[in-house]
Amino acid sequence: MSQxxxxxxxxxxxxxxxxxxxxxxxxxxxxxxxVMAGVLAKPSESAKTANLFVALRPDGIVEITCHRxxxxxxxxxxxxxxxxxxxxxxxxxxxxxxxxxxLKYGDQNTDGSRSIRYNMQRLREMGASVRYLxxxxxxxxxxxxxxxxxxxxxxxxxxxxxxxxxxxxxxxxLSITPPELDKILLKKRSEWxxxxxxxxxxxLKDIVKGKAIFAADVxxxxxxxxxxxxxxxxxxxxxxxxxKAAKAIKGVVDVIEIPAPKxxxxxxxxxxxxxxxxxxxxxxxxxxxxxxxxxDGKNGDYNSEAFKASLLxxxxxxxxxxxxxxxxxxxLAKASDKLVADYYAPHLAQAPMEPPCATAMYYKDRVDxxxxxxxxxxxxxxxxxMVGLPKEKINVQVTMLGGGFGRKSKxxxxxxxxxxxxKTGQAIRVQWTREDDIQHSFYHAVSAQHIEASLDxxxxxxxxxxxxxxxxxxxxxxxxxxxxxxxxxxxxxxxxPINTPNMKLENGEAPxxxxxxxxxxxSNIFHAFAIQxxxxxxxxxxxxxxxxxLLETIGPARIVDVTEQxxxxxxxxxxxxxxxxxxxxxxxxxxxxxxxxxxxxxxxxGRGLGIAAHRSFxxxxxxxxxxxxxxxxxxKIIKSWASIDAGTVVNTDTVINQVQGGSIYGMxxxxxxxxxxxxxxVQQSNFHDxxxxxxxxxxxxxxxxxxxxxxxxxxxxxPATPVYAPALCNAIxxxxxxxxxxxxxxxxxxx
Amino acid sequence: MIxxxxxxxxxxxxxxPTTPILWYLRDxxxxxxxxxxxxxxxxxxxxxxxxxxxxxxxVLPVSAVSGSKITTIEGLSKDGDHPVQQAWIEHKVPQxxxxxxxxxxxxxxxxxSNPTPSDxxxxxxxxxxxxxxxxxxxxxxxxxxxxxxxxxxxxxIPETEGEKA
Numbered sequence: 001m002s003q004x005x006x007x008x009x010x011x012x013x014x015x016x017x018x019x020x021x022x023x024x025x026x027x028x029x030x031x032x033x034x035v036m037a038g039v040l041a042k043p044s045e046s047a048k049t050a051n052l053f054v055a056l057r058p059d060g061i062v063e064i065t066c067h068r069x070x071x072x073x074x075x076x077x078x079x080x081x082x083x084x085x086x087x088x089x090x091x092x093x094x095x096x097x098x099x100x101x102x103l104k105y106g107d108q109n110t111d112g113s114r115s116i117r118y119n120m121q122r123l124r125e126m127g128a129s130v131r132y133l134x135x136x137x138x139x140x141x142x143x144x145x146x147x148x149x150x151x152x153x154x155x156x157x158x159x160x161x162x163x164x165x166x167x168x169x170x171x172x173x174l175s176i177t178p179p180e181l182d183k184i185l186l187k188k189r190s191e192w193x194x195x196x197x198x199x200x201x202x203x204l205k206d207i208v209k210g211k212a213i214f215a216a217d218v219x220x221x222x223x224x225x226x227x228x229x230x231x232x233x234x235x236x237x238x239x240x241x242x243x244k245a246a247k248a249i250k251g252v253v254d255v256i257e258i259p260a261p262k263x264x265x266x267x268x269x270x271x272x273x274x275x276x277x278x279x280x281x282x283x284x285x286x287x288x289x290x291x292x293x294x295x296d297g298k299n300g301d302y303n304s305e306a307f308k309a310s311l312l313x314x315x316x317x318x319x320x321x322x323x324x325x326x327x328x329x330x331x332l333a334k335a336s337d338k339l340v341a342d343y344y345a346p347h348l349a350q351a352p353m354e355p356p357c358a359t360a361m362y363y364k365d366r367v368d369x370x371x372x373x374x375x376x377x378x379x380x381x382x383x384x385x386m387v388g389l390p391k392e393k394i395n396v397q398v399t400m401l402g403g404g405f406g407r408k409s410k411x412x413x414x415x416x417x418x419x420x421x422x423k424t425g426q427a428i429r430v431q432w433t434r435e436d437d438i439q440h441s442f443y444h445a446v447s448a449q450h451i452e453a454s455l456d457x458x459x460x461x462x463x464x465x466x467x468x469x470x471x472x473x474x475x476x477x478x479x480x481x482x483x484x485x486x487x488x489x490x491x492x493x494x495x496x497p498i499n500t501p502n503m504k505l506e507n508g509e510a511p512x513x514x515x516x517x518x519x520x521x522x523s524n525i526f527h528a529f530a531i532q533x534x535x536x537x538x539x540x541x542x543x544x545x546x547x548x549x550l551l552e553t554i555g556p557a558r559i560v561d562v563t564e565q566x567x568x569x570x571x572x573x574x575x576x577x578x579x580x581x582x583x584x585x586x587x588x589x590x591x592x593x594x595x596x597x598x599x600x601x602x603x604x605x606g607r608g609l610g611i612a613a614h615r616s617f618x619x620x621x622x623x624x625x626x627x628x629x630x631x632x633x634x635x636k637i638i639k640s641w642a643s644i645d646a647g648t649v650v651n652t653d654t655v656i657n658q659v660q661g662g663s664i665y666g667m668x669x670x671x672x673x674x675x676x677x678x679x680x681x682v683q684q685s686n687f688h689d690x691x692x693x694x695x696x697x698x699x700x701x702x703x704x705x706x707x708x709x710x711x712x713x714x715x716x717x718x719p720a721t722p723v724y725a726p727a728l729c730n731a732i733x734x735x736x737x738x739x740x741x742x743x744x745x746x747x748x749x750x751x
Numbered sequence: 752m753i754x755x756x757x758x759x760x761x762x763x764x765x766x767x768p769t770t771p772i773l774w775y776l777r778d779x780x781x782x783x784x785x786x787x788x789x790x791x792x793x794x795x796x797x798x799x800x801x802x803x804x805x806x807x808x809x810v811l812p813v814s815a816v817s818g819s820k821i822t823t824i825e826g827l828s829k830d831g832d833h834p835v836q837q838a839w840i841e842h843k844v845p846q847x848x849x850x851x852x853x854x855x856x857x858x859x860x861x862x863x864s865n866p867t868p869s870d871x872x873x874x875x876x877x878x879x880x881x882x883x884x885x886x887x888x889x890x891x892x893x894x895x896x897x898x899x900x901x902x903x904x905x906x907x908i909p910e911t912e913g914e915k916a
Contacts, residue, residue, distance in 0.1 A: 071847050210785075285767075353850045433790055657843065661886060687791075694878045695873075698887040
């Protein structure tokens with residue numbers, strides 16, 4: 001009966017708490033979303049320790065546990081919408097409780113745009129189980145068949161008209177065996193009242209009043225503040241330091257060295273010297289007064305200009321095959337009139353508005369952590385390793401996140417706080433400054449790509465060769481790794497949508513001389529940039545309209561299985577029958593976005609429209625950007641339009657907000673100066689030299705349309721990001737004839 | 752001793768006078784609505800009102816606010832119902848929310864000095880505030896909507912309470 005999950009156990013278990021609270025829990029074994037078993041952990045003692053997905057209290061209040069981190073994607077609201085809808089709960093009786101890090105939840109890693117995909121079905125089933133129990137409890141009380149009892153909005157009504165509230169039925173339900181999953185009747189889509197609506201998100205009013213609690217807003221326990229100076233070069237170590245001047249600052253209470261990491265970076269702290277103070281300003285002042293001499297180690301030679309040249313050299317010669325069909329190499333070797341293009345994009349930093357921050361309190365047998373983390377289970381493991389305790393002894397409370405974008409999946413900051421608490425015996429809050437965030441991130445990879453193609457007499461791509469090289473995320477987990485994991489290549493490279501009889505995709509190795517991590521939509525950013533720019537370049541060469549040519553290049557509506565072309569492809573861990581690569585859906589979003597933008601309309605001089613489309617995280621997005629480029633090369637984005645097919649969506653307004661925001665985030669790749677290194681050191685330090693989009697860069701209107709779909713839910717947080725830079729650069733070309741192949745755009749329009 | 756008011760209450764400060772007012776508000780008064788984003792007046796997450804005008808509290812030393820009236824998001828309105836806050840709710844502006852208190856303080860200050868800003872004036876007035884979630888189109892719309900609400904309506908301003916009495 002489940003189209004999303006292969007259920008191995010067919011029922012939920014229930015426990016009756018002493019307090020008479022009806023609780024239902026569900027469990028994923030490991031990270032695999034396919035194994036579901038009914039398991040019940042201890043019910044909640046109070047709201048603060050609740051560890052289950054849903055609890056119906058005798059007063060009728062429904063506690064729904066959100067085990068995913070909230071970072072602006074409104075997952076706390078979406079999970080509640082799903083459960084409350086299926087259980088027919090009144091929305092005003094819903095309380096959402098933030099789940100702490102706990103292996104029993106299964107995957108809690110809130111990245112990869114998969115919270116809804118992993119959880120929608122099981123949460124629907126759980127909500128429906130509660131609704132069933134309410135109906136059964138009423139039927140038993142009234143001694144009538146269950147089919148004569150219906151449940152709506154916290155009320156069970158018998159066909160005779162008599163009613164009982166959910167609150168009145170809690171106690172009865174405790175003695176009822178939960179239904180087998182096969183007996184649970186999920187609502188029809190037409191019966192949904194919360195799912196697929198634009199409900200206001202539950203944290204909105206707290207945010208607007210300044211009451212939302214982010215990591216640095218945790219007031220209990222009262223903590224000392226630590227600010228840390230870290231080795232400027234990855235792999236560097238403290239040679240010597242002088243703490244005298246720092247300790248003389250009023251308010252500074254301690255200066256503590258943090259050991260250098262060993263082996264692969266993982267999420268280990270970089271080491272360095274911590275200034276511990278009784279207020280933040282004293283800690284910052286203390287750090288300024290500290291004098292440290294560093295041993296830079298083997299990455300002290302990292303220079304971005306030289307590295308760029310080496311990446312471009314790598315992609316200029318044959319590399320390992322990733323996917324192949326036909327004989328692109330032979331055709332291209334003979335072709336007299338090829339289109340050849342190299343693309344380059346620099347490192348980027350995620351730069352969430354809230355810099356990393358965590359509080360920890362070390363006890364002999366446990367550590368309590370309060371952190372802005374995307375993955376509390378990673379905090380458990382990382383903190384445990386840092387202080388020598390098993391991960392089960394690390395209690396991680398997840399605060400609201402002031403943005404994450406992948407940075408906060410790497411909890412080095414929590415491990416720093418735990419280590420300092422262990423050394424001082426006091427609660428410690430580690431506050432990263434913006435300089436720390438810009439200079440000590442896990443960076444979006446620097447990349448170079450080479451594409452060449454020959455066109456047939458009709459202008460279609462007859463042979464296509466594409467090489468990519470980038471510092472791999474794999475290096476963060478395996479010391480010295482130079483080859484990406486297949487998961488990195490599947491992000492927009494292996495699943496290239498171009499329909500051609502001759503295609504060769506290759507990957508070249510590249511070392512990592514910085515910590516490499518994932519940033520919203522990951523390597524989709526540079527792969528979509530190259531592919532979607534190149535298709536537009538080919539359209540121009542063929543003398544065709546860009547949108548028409550894009551549709552022709554991806555070919556007719558069909559299902560593509562790239563593994564039939566000598567490729568490894570894991571499809572974001574999803575079953576390819578359920579989530580196929582569907583060119584029809586890609587075509588549809590292109591047609592829709594083009595239509596929304598009035599594609600083909602006459603534009604004044606200096607204006608241009610550009611389009612790009614891409615499937616990522618199992619979702620299809622197309623974006624059209626309209627720009628104006630002045631004679632002197634000033635760029636203004638007038639407006640953009642996006643259409644998204646993410647399958648079934650839970651909160652329509654959140655989807656629109658994520659597509660708008662994801663678009664502007666994608667603009668970062670085009671307009672930021674990027675992160676560059678010299679002598680192993682990051683050359684940028686704050687928002688004055690690491691430029692991120694401001695309102696003056698942004699279009700004031702981003703129109704979004706959600707393609708209505710009954711397909712299973714796919715990703716929403718990331719897929720709008722990769723298309724933005726290529727759509728923008730294609731628009732620039734249309735406006736002024738200047739082709740951008742190297743990001744950022746910088747002064748290229750002024751040349 | 753430096754004396755000033757925060758959300759209408761008189762405060763005395765005797766610590767390091769170079770301390771940015773942000774850290775006094777957050778660490779001492781536990782008014783955590785004003786956020787730390789950059790520490791160099793680049794992002795606006797820390798924006799508060801000093802005598803009714805938006806200022807970046809992360810670079811404003813306590814010594815500079817002697818005798819001033821400081822308002823934070825917690826004091827912008829009695830019940831979180833300043834027209835700007837209402838407009839933020841109406842347009843569902845926030846995503847993560849971290850920058851939004853600063854955005855609203857900036858917007859309230861902008862509208863206090865220019866009740867009918869043009870599209871371009873809103874862009875100019877708001878471009879010192881960064882939102883990494885990219886809510887700019889909604890912020891822009893919310894400000895226009897708040898401007899309409901505020902036209903001709905008197906609303907609660909802590910800085911001027913008492914002056915009217």
